[in-house]
Amino acid sequence: MNLKPGSRWKSAVCAAEAVVVRPPNAEVVLACGGVPMLGPADERPQGATVAPDHAGGSLLGKRYIDAETGLEALCAKAGEGSLSVDGRPMVVKDAKKLPSSD
Amino acid sequence: MHTALLLEMAAEALADRPAMGLATAPVSYAELWARTRAAAADLARRPGDNVVFIGLNSTAVPLAIFASGLLGRPFAPLNYRLPDEDLRRLLARTAPAVAVVDDDMLSRVEGVPGVEIIPRSQFEAAALAGAGRDHELPEVEPDIAVLLFTSGTTGEPKAAVLRHRHLASYVISTVEFADAEEGEAALVSVPPYHIAGVSAVLTGVYGGRRIVHLPAFTPEAWVEAAVTEKITHAMVVPTMLGRVLDVLEARGESLPHLHSLSYGGGRMPPNVIERALNRLPHVNFVNAYGLTETSSTISVLRPDDHRAARTSDDPAVRRRLGSVGRPLPGLELEIRGPAGEPVPLGESGEVWVRGEQISGEYLGRKLIRDDGWFPTKDSGWLDEAGYLFIEGRLDDVIVRGGENISPGEVEDALRAHPSVADVAVLGVPDDEWGERVAAVVVSRTQANSEELKAWVRSRLRSTKVPADILFRAELPYNETGKLLRRVLKEQIVSAKDHEDAAAS
Numbered sequence: 001m002n003l004k005p006g007s008r009w010k011s012a013v014c015a016a017e018a019v020v021v022r023p024p025n026a027e028v029v030l031a032c033g034g035v036p037m038l039g040p041a042d043e044r045p046q047g048a049t050v051a052p053d054h055a056g057g058s059l060l061g062k063r064y065i066d067a068e069t070g071l072e073a074l075c076a077k078a079g080e081g082s083l084s085v086d087g088r089p090m091v092v093k094d095a096k097k098l099p100s101s102d
Numbered sequence: 103m104h105t106a107l108l109l110e111m112a113a114e115a116l117a118d119r120p121a122m123g124l125a126t127a128p129v130s131y132a133e134l135w136a137r138t139r140a141a142a143a144d145l146a147r148r149p150g151d152n153v154v155f156i157g158l159n160s161t162a163v164p165l166a167i168f169a170s171g172l173l174g175r176p177f178a179p180l181n182y183r184l185p186d187e188d189l190r191r192l193l194a195r196t197a198p199a200v201a202v203v204d205d206d207m208l209s210r211v212e213g214v215p216g217v218e219i220i221p222r223s224q225f226e227a228a229a230l231a232g233a234g235r236d237h238e239l240p241e242v243e244p245d246i247a248v249l250l251f252t253s254g255t256t257g258e259p260k261a262a263v264l265r266h267r268h269l270a271s272y273v274i275s276t277v278e279f280a281d282a283e284e285g286e287a288a289l290v291s292v293p294p295y296h297i298a299g300v301s302a303v304l305t306g307v308y309g310g311r312r313i314v315h316l317p318a319f320t321p322e323a324w325v326e327a328a329v330t331e332k333i334t335h336a337m338v339v340p341t342m343l344g345r346v347l348d349v350l351e352a353r354g355e356s357l358p359h360l361h362s363l364s365y366g367g368g369r370m371p372p373n374v375i376e377r378a379l380n381r382l383p384h385v386n387f388v389n390a391y392g393l394t395e396t397s398s399t400i401s402v403l404r405p406d407d408h409r410a411a412r413t414s415d416d417p418a419v420r421r422r423l424g425s426v427g428r429p430l431p432g433l434e435l436e437i438r439g440p441a442g443e444p445v446p447l448g449e450s451g452e453v454w455v456r457g458e459q460i461s462g463e464y465l466g467r468k469l470i471r472d473d474g475w476f477p478t479k480d481s482g483w484l485d486e487a488g489y490l491f492i493e494g495r496l497d498d499v500i501v502r503g504g505e506n507i508s509p510g511e512v513e514d515a516l517r518a519h520p521s522v523a524d525v526a527v528l529g530v531p532d533d534e535w536g537e538r539v540a541a542v543v544v545s546r547t548q549a550n551s552e553e554l555k556a557w558v559r560s561r562l563r564s565t566k567v568p569a570d571i572l573f574r575a576e577l578p579y580n581e582t583g584k585l586l587r588r589v590l591k592e593q594i595v596s597a598k599d600h601e602d603a604a605a606s
Contacts, residue, residue, distance in 0.1 A: 005103070005267065006103040006104070006244070006266070006267055006270075019103050019107065020103075021103070021271075021274065040241070041241075060111060060114060060115050060279070060280075061111060061115060061278075061279025061280055062279070063274070074103070074274060076107055076110070076111055077114065078114075095278045095281075096275070096276070096278065096431065098276050098277075098402065098430070098431075099362060099364070099386060099388045099402060099404050099405060100277075100288075100305070100309070100335050100362050100364060100388065101276070101337070101364045101366070101388050101390035101398075101399040101402055102288075102298055102301045102302040102304075102305045102306070102337050102364070102390070102398060102399070
């Protein structure tokens, strides 16, 4: 998977979409709902479903990180599947408390 | 990542929330997204590499920013205040291009080769029409999002290049998505061709605020809009703040809805921010420091820093009201000497910065280094807690007999004198010292130069006392409140040469 910054991925099993913010430092598989994510032009396979242990959901606008490889992805569309990297669940990055400056 | 995605996400999460426009005629996020797609479909039918914008602030600005982004064409806002000849020359440099132009400015820019003009009214009408809304837009690999021409006080303006990845990185690392409360409204009064005019649209949308555009700044119109639109957030440059305070004081207005006021784009005179803090005690003040080439803000002095600086007994904490706060998390910032070497803490040098939002690039010229570090050409120093103090442009620092003197420090001292209305301090060539300190003063009452020199001497080291004090009726500023130091310097140096020639 070429997880370069700015690349957009969609879930094979739900409506979720993610954009890579920071690339991983190793070759990994980004999955949603337990199933590898697809490129924007790929067809969603028929009948695939969210795996029960990857059903925590992805929340629009949250940034998810994988501490092991540094991969960071922004959830651009919400979905029932949760994001994982080589099977490890990604975790929500803490909200930053910055005052508005523009 | 694409800046248009910021709006697409907001339209998904906050469909019915007001995105822009007046409270009486708001445009929702879903509607702004639909209009953006229709505007992009309209632009897509016209040839051109760039989407130029020439006009006042209006609801067409967010539309043009996001529509050109969707098409992968750079958005290039031009300064409509330029003389016609300069404006046309700049426009010609953007060809082949489509230019969205305010209807009453059309005659100024007609007939530039390679530029197709769309009147703003027609651009907005196309966005409103249903036809383009379901139009399939081509997938594009986003690259350059914005071209911003520098004010160019000397020579031809340079075009700063901001890519989608710089701006998107700035927005998602500084703003929490859809975090704004219902009813929050941001007043944008800097012009569309200023970096803050662009970043305000992007961060406002991603946060979920209603964006209210002031067509053009006057202090009366700003206060009027802040009151009637129940503005909660705004950004101003220092000269705007001083003039807004005059109006607030004259009207006895306290802006009860205003929650946060950020300022930047130039040095804030201490007496102005003190006045603002006294006049608007309920407001959170934020000093934001950044450059066009850094995609807006890189350092912020937060509201609690402002409060601490006012109430602390510690002089080191008190003086931080004159700082630009601390660098954003995720950015690296260093102070370096002339050879690029780090300088000891507390010493001044050039501000260098590295991070994902940093562009450091102009069309045809890159200033950012291969390792990602960008020399800002600003002079500054860091205190022991990491607060950044900006002394001005490196070129403006006065070097007198090997000593670096910050014009801002001498200006602050002079501005505290009751008869000084405005002042600029600069270095002029000197046979003995290399440069000597000169002050150009706009006086409120009759002031005498010996008295002003004695005033500075009682506050600063003797080497910082101006050798020359000249009086002028006003100082040259550009329209966003930046003092045109080079213009002033040329004036006084050539006047001096003239005197010398006359005397010899």
